[in-house]
Amino acid sequence: xxxxxxxxxxxxxxxxxxxxxxxxxxxxxxxxxxxxxxxxxxxxxxxxxxxxxxxxxxxxxxxxxxxxxxxxxxxxxxxxxxxxxxxxxxxxxxxxxxxxxxxxxxxxxxxxxxxxxxxxxxxxxxxxxxxxxxxxxxxxxxxxxxxxxxxxxxxxxxxxxxxxxxxxxxxxxxxxxxxxxxxxxxxxxxxxxxxxxxxxxxxxxxxxxxxxxxxxxxxxxxxxxxxxxxxxxxxxxxxxxxxxxxxxxxxxxxxxxxxxxxxxxxxxxxxxxxxxxxxxxxxxxxxxxxxxxxxxxxxxxxxxxxxxxxxxxxxxxxxxxxxxxxxxxxxxxxxxxxxxxxxxxxxxxxxxxxxxxxxxxxxxxxxxxxxxxxxxxxxxxxxxx
Amino acid sequence: xxxxxxxxxxxxxxxxxxxxxxxxxxxxxxxxxxxxxxxxxxxxxxxxxxxxxxxxxxxxxxxxxxxxxxxxxxxxxxxxxxxxxxxxxxxxxxxxxxxxxxxxxxxxxxxxxxxxxxxxxxxxxxxxxxxxxxxxxxxxxxxxxxxxxxxxxxxxxxxxxxxxxxxxxxxxxxxxxxxxxxxxxxxxxxxxxxxxxxxxxxxxxxxxxxxxxxxxxxxxxxxxxxxxxxxxxxxxxxxxxxxxxxxxxxxxxxxxxxxxxxxxxxxxxxxxxxxxxxxxxxxxxxxxxxxxxxxxxxxxxxxxxxxxxxxxxxxxxxxxxxxxxxxxxxxxxxxxxxxxxxxxxxxxxxxxxxxxxxxxxxxxxxxxxxxxxxxxxxxxxxxxx
Numbered sequence: 001x002x003x004x005x006x007x008x009x010x011x012x013x014x015x016x017x018x019x020x021x022x023x024x025x026x027x028x029x030x031x032x033x034x035x036x037x038x039x040x041x042x043x044x045x046x047x048x049x050x051x052x053x054x055x056x057x058x059x060x061x062x063x064x065x066x067x068x069x070x071x072x073x074x075x076x077x078x079x080x081x082x083x084x085x086x087x088x089x090x091x092x093x094x095x096x097x098x099x100x101x102x103x104x105x106x107x108x109x110x111x112x113x114x115x116x117x118x119x120x121x122x123x124x125x126x127x128x129x130x131x132x133x134x135x136x137x138x139x140x141x142x143x144x145x146x147x148x149x150x151x152x153x154x155x156x157x158x159x160x161x162x163x164x165x166x167x168x169x170x171x172x173x174x175x176x177x178x179x180x181x182x183x184x185x186x187x188x189x190x191x192x193x194x195x196x197x198x199x200x201x202x203x204x205x206x207x208x209x210x211x212x213x214x215x216x217x218x219x220x221x222x223x224x225x226x227x228x229x230x231x232x233x234x235x236x237x238x239x240x241x242x243x244x245x246x247x248x249x250x251x252x253x254x255x256x257x258x259x260x261x262x263x264x265x266x267x268x269x270x271x272x273x274x275x276x277x278x279x280x281x282x283x284x285x286x287x288x289x290x291x292x293x294x295x296x297x298x299x300x301x302x303x304x305x306x307x308x309x310x311x312x313x314x315x316x317x318x319x320x321x322x323x324x325x326x327x328x329x330x331x332x333x334x335x336x337x338x339x340x341x342x343x344x345x346x347x348x349x350x351x352x353x354x355x356x357x358x359x360x361x362x363x364x365x366x367x368x369x370x371x372x373x374x375x376x377x378x379x380x381x382x383x384x385x
Numbered sequence: 386x387x388x389x390x391x392x393x394x395x396x397x398x399x400x401x402x403x404x405x406x407x408x409x410x411x412x413x414x415x416x417x418x419x420x421x422x423x424x425x426x427x428x429x430x431x432x433x434x435x436x437x438x439x440x441x442x443x444x445x446x447x448x449x450x451x452x453x454x455x456x457x458x459x460x461x462x463x464x465x466x467x468x469x470x471x472x473x474x475x476x477x478x479x480x481x482x483x484x485x486x487x488x489x490x491x492x493x494x495x496x497x498x499x500x501x502x503x504x505x506x507x508x509x510x511x512x513x514x515x516x517x518x519x520x521x522x523x524x525x526x527x528x529x530x531x532x533x534x535x536x537x538x539x540x541x542x543x544x545x546x547x548x549x550x551x552x553x554x555x556x557x558x559x560x561x562x563x564x565x566x567x568x569x570x571x572x573x574x575x576x577x578x579x580x581x582x583x584x585x586x587x588x589x590x591x592x593x594x595x596x597x598x599x600x601x602x603x604x605x606x607x608x609x610x611x612x613x614x615x616x617x618x619x620x621x622x623x624x625x626x627x628x629x630x631x632x633x634x635x636x637x638x639x640x641x642x643x644x645x646x647x648x649x650x651x652x653x654x655x656x657x658x659x660x661x662x663x664x665x666x667x668x669x670x671x672x673x674x675x676x677x678x679x680x681x682x683x684x685x686x687x688x689x690x691x692x693x694x695x696x697x698x699x700x701x702x703x704x705x706x707x708x709x710x711x712x713x714x715x716x717x718x719x720x721x722x723x724x725x726x727x728x729x730x731x732x733x734x735x736x737x738x739x740x741x742x743x744x745x746x747x748x749x750x751x752x753x754x755x756x757x758x759x760x761x762x763x764x765x766x767x768x769x770x
Contacts, residue, residue, distance in 0.1 A: 001485045021517065044625075053438045057520065059512035060467040063627045063760045067634070073646055075625040076761065077473050078465045082445035088462050092477050099484035100386045101623075127444035132406065135442065238486075240429075240460040242448045249452070261458055375448045376461065 001098045003221035006233040006382065008037025009344045014181040014212035014332035016114040022056045023068040026110035029213035029340075030069045033106060037217035043102035044075035048089030048109040050082055050336035054124040055116050065108060075102065081240075082128035083285065084371025085109065086339025087378035090216065091238050097218055109340030110213040121209060125335065128372040130246040142206060142286070144247050144373045146198035149288035152254055153200065156303035160200050163287035164191040165309030166322075167204045167329050170284060173316065174326025176356040181210045181332025205287040207328035214340035216347065233347050236364070236383040237269035240376070247373045254303075256289075258377035259296035259368060266366065267298075270381045274298035277381075278362040279321040279349055281342040283370040284328045293368060294320075297379075316357045324349060324357050339369030343380060350384035386483045388606035391618040391767065393422025394729045399566040399597035399717030401499040407441045408453040411495035414598035414725075415454045418491060422602035428487035429460035433474030433494040435467055435721035439509040440501050450493060460487065467513035468670065469756025470494065471724025472763035475601065476623050482603055494725030495598040506594060510720065513757040515631040527591060527671070529632055529758045531583035534673035537639055538585060541688035545585050548672035549576040550694030551707075552589050552714050555669060558701065559711025561741040566595045566717025590672040592713035599725035601732065618732050621749070621768040622654035625761070632758045639688075641674075643762035644681035644753060651751065652683075655766045659683035662766075663747040664706040664734055666727040668755040669713045678753060679705075682764075701742045709734060709742050724754030728765060735769035 010032025012025055020028075026047070034040065045066040052058045062076035075096075081088040086109030093105035113121055125141045126134075134144065152158070167186060174180035186204060194203040224232045241261040247253050267273060274297060284290040291305030299320050300308055313319040325331050325345040328338060346365035348354055368379045395417025397410055405413075411432070419425065430451040437443045447461035466473040471494030478490040498506055510526045511519075519529065537543070552571060559565035571589060579588040609617045626646040632638050652658060659682060669675040676690030684705050685693055698704040710716050710730040713723060731750035733739055753764045 023517070050444060051438075053436075053509075053512050056516055057512050058516040059435060059465060060469075060630065060756050060761060062466060063757065064515070064630045066627055067630045067760075072629065073626060073642060076466075076627045077477070077625065079477070080444060080463045080465055081447060081461075084445075092462070092464070092480070095477070095480040095484045095486055098486065099480045101480055101483065124438075127438050127442050130449070131441055131443040132408070240462065241458060242451055242461045244457065245445065245449045245452045257458060371445050372448065375452075376445060 002100060004094055004097050004218050004235045005221040005224045006216050006347050007219050007224055008033045008217040009347050010036055011179050011214040011341060011344050012212050013179045014210040014334055017211040018114065022052060022058060022110065022112040023065060025112055025211055026065045026108050026213045027069045029215040030065065030106055030108045033215035033217050039217060041071060042104040042106045042217060044096060044105045045071050046089045046093035046105055046107045047078045048085035048336050048339060049078055049111060050080055050085045051111060051113065051124050056112060081376040082371035083335040084339060084369045084376045084378050085336035087367065087369035087380060088240065090340060090343055091240055091378055093218060094235055094238055097220060104217065104219045106215060106217050107340060108213055108215040109337035111334035111336045112211045113209045113334060114211050134246050142198045142201055145286045145288060146201045148247065148253055148373065149200055152288055155254060158306050161188060161192055162306045162310060163205060164188045166284060166287045166290045167191055169314050170323040170327040170329035173324055173357045174330030177325040177331055180326040180330055181208050182330045201286055207285050207333035210332040210334045212332065212334040212337050214337055214344045216340065216343055230351055232385040233350050234383045234385055235380060237266035237381040239265035240378040242376050243374050245372060245375045254292065256292045256296040256374045256377065258374060259293050262377050262379040263297040266379045266381045272364065277320065277364050277366050279324055279359045279365045281346055281367040282322045282327065283368055284323055285333060289370065316359050321359045324354060324359060339378065342367035342369060346382045350382055387485060389479055389482045389603050389620045390606040390609040391601050391732050392604050392609055393418045393602040394732050395421055396564050396599040396726060396729050397597050398564045399595040399719055402596040403499065407437060407443060407495065407497040408450060410497055410596055411450045411493050411598045412454045414600040415450065415491055415493045418600035418602050424602060426456060427489040427491045427602060429481065429490045430456050431474045431478035431490055431492045432463045433470035433721050433724060434463055434496060435465055435470045436496060436498065436509050441497060466761040467756035468720040469724060469754045469761045469763050470721035472752065472754035472765060473625065475725060475728055475765065476625055476763055478603060479620055479623055482605060489602065489604045491600060491602050492725060493598055493600040494722035496719035496721045497596045498594045498719060499596050518631050527583045527586055530671045530673060531586045533632065533638055533758065534585055537673055540639060543691050546573060546577055547691045547695060548590060549573045551669060551672045551675045552576055554699050555708040555712040555714035558709055558742045559715030562710040562716055565711040565715055566593050567715045586671055592670050592718035595717040595719045597717060597719040597722050599722055599729045601725065601728055615736055617770040618735050619768045619770055620765060622651035622766040624650035625763040627761050628759050630757060630760045639677065641677045641681040641759045641762065643759060644678050647762050647764040648682040651764045651766045657749065662705065662749050662751050664709055664744045664750045666731055666752040667707045667712065668753055669708055670718060674755065701744050706744050709739060709744060724763065727752035727754060731767045735767055
């Protein structure tokens with residue numbers, strides 16, 4: 001298994017792109033990544049997407065996008081793992097390059113969500129849960145997360161306000177990210193007073209959806225040193241793990257076992273411990289997920305993840321910076337694209353391109369992308385050489 | 386890139402499985418393949434599926450199925466390339482095993498189509514075409530293929546009746562396949578008189594959809610010889626290639642360039658020529674696709690594919706046996722599962738388990754799975770050691 005490196009990255013802003021179609025948004029990110037890599041072409045295109053069949057009536061998104069960007073007569077394919085689709089596509093491309101079957105791949109995470117009403121989008125997002133045993137009972141995706149958060153607060157004695165630092169940090173960091181969906185600082189007071197969505201999750205616990213695409217070009221690592229004068233970004237580790245699809249099937253719904261397993265495998269592969277990481281792009285779809293992820297990945301004891309926020313340890317200057325570009329909460333969560341935004345953002349940090357939210361001397365960064373309520377979790381560690 | 390072998394196979398019958406859900410059908414094939422492999426578990430599950438978001442309201446099918454069959458706390462993911470999803474999932478799993486990242490994988494192709502009306506299924510299948518520039522004009526998937534067939538007949542001077550041998554062979558072979566959707570012999574006369582679907586494609590040019598799943602377990606080849614006393618089935622070659630998504634964008638819509646490119650790459654990898662193949666499981670969604678595939682893969686000159694049927698060269702005793710278990714035409718076409726049925730059937734031939742339609746001394750077989758109207762084409766060559 002040969003080492004693989006990221007040669008180029010690209011992304012679009014996350015917004016309601018009413019004037020751009022699915023293929024145009026994906027194309028913008030794809031061409032930006034190719035340009036950044038200094039390549040005109042690659043051997044294969046891997047696309048991560050969740051909702052295009054439901055929202056755009058379009059399947060076969062790999063070939064749909066390869067055709068649009070002029071990458072004809074080569075491999076193209078789509079990978080789907082609900083909101084974990086972006087990182088799942090990255091991992092599939094990684095395997096093909098690592099195996100030596102292809103010499104280069106472009107990975108694009110793309111979601112176009114604003115073409116349907118929010119009612120339709122809510123129903124589409126529920127396809128990440130178990131259609132027979134969860135959705136059939138009328139539960140929405142935010143509803144499932146609300147049940148988990150309620151239980152967590154009850155079990156470990158936290159108040160809703162204790163989750164505020166996660167969202168405050170994300171919004172503060174997004175102020176400096178031109179691609180972010182939201183550019184507005186928030187306070188604890190505003191956090192507590194925002195509209196309830198599904199008790200105890202309110203609007204400022206939840207990440208906004210949107211249209212957007214992020215992309216990266218990967219090649220065998222030995223091909224990079226010769227071509228670029230910026231740090232070489234190696235993929236030091238990749239792992240994917242799963243839990244039951246339905247939350248109610250888990251013995252302990254407050255333990256993200258798939259996060260634990262995939263992170264542990266990544267630490268082993270990279271030969272590091274959690275404390276060695278300079279930053280962690282966490283899947284903060286809801287504040288409760290941030291707490292659970294920090295715990296499962298070894299940054300806090302069970303039930304103590306919230307404390308990291310309260311202790312100010314998650315800011316770019318903290319012990320374990322998270323959501324350094326705004327996270328899902330403020331950069332935005334175009335579901336099937338999110339995993340690629342995370343990987344692109346870690347790469348930006350390792351290149352030292354993050355300005356006001358740059359983590360000093362960042363050399364090792366982790367990105368973790370989640371499909372469903374902890375059902376599919378894909379973790380990557382990137383390393384600057 | 387280490388060599389990979391197929392250790393076990395499984396499949397369900399293709400039918401309208403009203404009494405079984407999506408997860409149950411997939412589970413049946415998955416557990417059959419594990420049982421056949423003599424394994425209780427594998428490192429990862431790869432699922433090929435096209436329509437579950439649209440027909441069953443279910444995304445994240447990898448984890449959905451891994452949960453159902455008890456493969457908890459390991460990797461699971463779905464791969465989609467329209468009707469090419471089955472082989473695309475197989476190829477993604479192959480890359481991960483070939484890279485050495487995982488030691489074993491279970492690949493399941495699954496489609497559950499009978500839960501919606503045929504009108505809804507027709508609309509769902511159209512998501513394989515270009516939503517903006519084909520479907521928006523009102524063209525259906527069979528309509529696109531009809532345009533291609535009309536042009537072929539005009540260009541090369543064939544009559545509709547000349548395509549009959551493809552369907553007659555498929556139906557004859559399916560008589561001996563207990564998993565096949567259709568068990569009825571047809572004649573030239575019946576072929577010519579069957580109901581028109583989209584001129585010139587009639588009912589007996591077209592493959593029937595259905596519910597079904599097929600699965601295979603793959604492992605590094607060096608692990609197989611020690612475990613089994615049947616022939617070792619190696620994956621000798623794998624390649625995926627694409628064309629424009631819309632048929633009208635192609636300079637020559639009668640040349641399946643992605644079939645040509647992926648087959649050529651496979652011949653190179655396996656170190657063989659077309660004439661060395663003992664059988665070819667072709668993607669005969671419509672008779673016209675059979676003719677075009679045979680030509681693109683090197684078995685006939687341009688415009689002469691139909692002649693192979695007329696010359697009786699495609700039967701199990703012929704020069705290049707195709708559809709030996711009934712093909713899409715008579716075994717059935719549960720779209721996202723079809724690619725895995727083809728791979729399972731080639732493996733059955735190489736094991737010598739095909740009874741009345743066994744190809745004598747079969748050692749090398751090719752399976753070719755197509756997404757869209759020639760847009761994504763994935764080719765595999767299997768070899769018995």
